[in-house]
Amino acid sequence: MSCGVPQESVLGPSLWNIGYDYMLRGDLPDEVRVVCYADDALVLERGESYQDVVETATRGVAAVVDRIQ
Structure with a gap:
């Protein structure tokens, strides 16, 4: 295995918690929330308008991707 967390391992859930905890504690815009379940992040x-939502969501997704990388 070159990266990732092995499935069905005793350490798997703990490694997932460590990795995603780092991502969830990152700085996000106030209007952005991240929900994680299994190996997914939402x-x-x-926002007040479509344009506000697009701009803030773009910054939020970029922050999450930076933390994951």
């Missing part, structure tokens, strides 16, 4: 955003 970025949620709200």
Whole structure:
């Protein structure tokens, strides 16, 4: 295996928690929330207009991707 967390391992859940904890503690815009389940991350955003949502969500997703990388 070159990267990732092995499936069905005793350490798998703990390694997932360590890795995603780092991502979830990153700085995000106030309107952005991140929901994680299994190996997925969902970025949620709200705003006054479509343009506000697009701009803030773009910054939020970029912040999450930076933390994951």
